[in-house]
Amino acid sequence: MVVSMTGFGRSKKDSGQFSITVEIKTVNHRFSEFHMRMPRQLMHMEDKIKKKLGEHIGRGRIEVYVTIEGEGLASRKVNVDWELLDEYYQYITAIKTKYDIQNDLSIEDIIREELIGIEEKEKEAGNEELSQHVLSAAEEACLHLTQMRQAEGLELEKDVRCHLGLLSQRVILLRELSPKVVQLYQERLEKRIKDYLDGQIDESRILTEVAVFADKADINEELARLQSHISQFEKTLQLTEPVGRKLDFLLQEMNREANTIGSKANDAAIAAEVVEIKSLLEKMKEQIQNIE
Numbered sequence: 001m002v003v004s005m006t007g008f009g010r011s012k013k014d015s016g017q018f019s020i021t022v023e024i025k026t027v028n029h030r031f032s033e034f035h036m037r038m039p040r041q042l043m044h045m046e047d048k049i050k051k052k053l054g055e056h057i058g059r060g061r062i063e064v065y066v067t068i069e070g071e072g073l074a075s076r077k078v079n080v081d082w083e084l085l086d087e088y089y090q091y092i093t094a095i096k097t098k099y100d101i102q103n104d105l106s107i108e109d110i111i112r113e114e115l116i117g118i119e120e121k122e123k124e125a126g127n128e129e130l131s132q133h134v135l136s137a138a139e140e141a142c143l144h145l146t147q148m149r150q151a152e153g154l155e156l157e158k159d160v161r162c163h164l165g166l167l168s169q170r171v172i173l174l175r176e177l178s179p180k181v182v183q184l185y186q187e188r189l190e191k192r193i194k195d196y197l198d199g200q201i202d203e204s205r206i207l208t209e210v211a212v213f214a215d216k217a218d219i220n221e222e223l224a225r226l227q228s229h230i231s232q233f234e235k236t237l238q239l240t241e242p243v244g245r246k247l248d249f250l251l252q253e254m255n256r257e258a259n260t261i262g263s264k265a266n267d268a269a270i271a272a273e274v275v276e277i278k279s280l281l282e283k284m285k286e287q288i289q290n291i292e
Contacts (some may be wrong), residue, residue, distance in 0.1 A: 001240050002160075003292040004152035005029065005060035009145025013137040018070025018130065023135040024053070026131060026144045027197050028290050029061040038066035045131060049138050057240040059292045066134065149292070156287050157237060162248075163284045167254075170277050171227055174261065177270050178219055219261045219270075226257040244291035251288060253283050 005028040013020045034050050053062060137288035233250050236243050255278065 001150070001213075002153040002237060002243065003058075003146075004149045004156055004290050005244070005292050006152060006290055007145045007149035009139035009141040009143065009148065011144065013133045015129065016066055016135075020130075020133050020137045021065075021067045021143040022134070023065040024138075024141045025063045025065075026057065026060045026145060026149070029059065032057065033058050033061045034152055035061070036066075037064065042066060042068070042134060044129075044134040045134055048131075052135060052138055053142050056146050057292075059244065064138070066138075066162060068130075072269070103121050106148060147186045153291065156291055161234075161237070162283055163280050163287075164230060167277060167280050167284075170226075170273055170280070171223055171230070173253055174219065174223055174270060174273055176237045177267065178223070178265070178273075214276040219265050222257045222264070223260045226254055226261075229257070242292045244288060247288045247291060248285070251281055251285050 005026055007026050009024045011022050033234075034053075036046050036049065038046070049064060049066075053064070058120050120249070122279070229250050233247065236250065258274055258277045258281065262271055265274075
């Protein structure tokens with residue numbers, strides 16, 4: 001099954017105390033590479049989340065963003081620096097006595113000096129309910145991601161199969177052109193010898209030259225391997241496992257055979273077909289780069 005490496009999935013889970021949002025973005029990559037961004041109190045869950053996503057994602061660059069909102073994540077309490085507050089009060093009282101200042105010291109003055117503050121402390125991340133919600137949101141976001149990757153994979157497969165069909169047609173055309181190359185060579189050779197020897201032709205010499213050329217210009221083996229690669233390519237598209245790497249390898253082998261055909265066949269028509277084949281392979285490669 002063809003699955004794209006590009007996709008996006010999002011999930012949000014709400015409870016009475018907190019709200020969890022998980023977003024997953026994937027792009028193409030040679031290997032499986034995770035990048036996680038989450039609150040510090042959830043860092044202990046990183047491996048669990050990776051393992052859960054790894055059950056659905058075989059290859060690609062995976063970016064995971066986890067955000068949490070809610071009152072249940074931190075405890076808050078009033079924090080008073082009593083020692084500093086006593087010293088502050090003593091100085092203020094001394095100043096008022098020395099300079100005969102009549103206004104009273106208010107609680108607002110104390111708070112403004114940051115002698116009383118609110119201390120917020122994150123709760124321990126061992127909250128089982130929180131962990132379950134995070135994993136559940138991650139799995140649901142991954143499900144949405146997978147659906148998007150599969151939908152795009154279908155479109156990629158359609159495009160690749162279209163190019164593969166055109167490639168098969170080019171191979172058939174090359175099979176038809178191949179024998180004509182030897183025939184045209186023999187005709188050109190006979191004409192040159194006639195012109196050079198005033199019409200006298202050594203048939204055995206011509207046949208020898210043609211046989212040598214035919215052996216050098218023979219592309220039947222390359223065409224057979226190219227057709228075999230095309231058949232393997234079609235079968236690979238039907239597999240249920242990730243197929244991107246295998247398809248990429250087959251494309252490399254096809255390109256190698258095309259280069260050999262172009263170098264062996266001394267013919268303009270075959271050279272033109274090889275150019276078309278390489279163009280099709282390049283278009284297929286662009287799509288294969290996005291397949292898992």
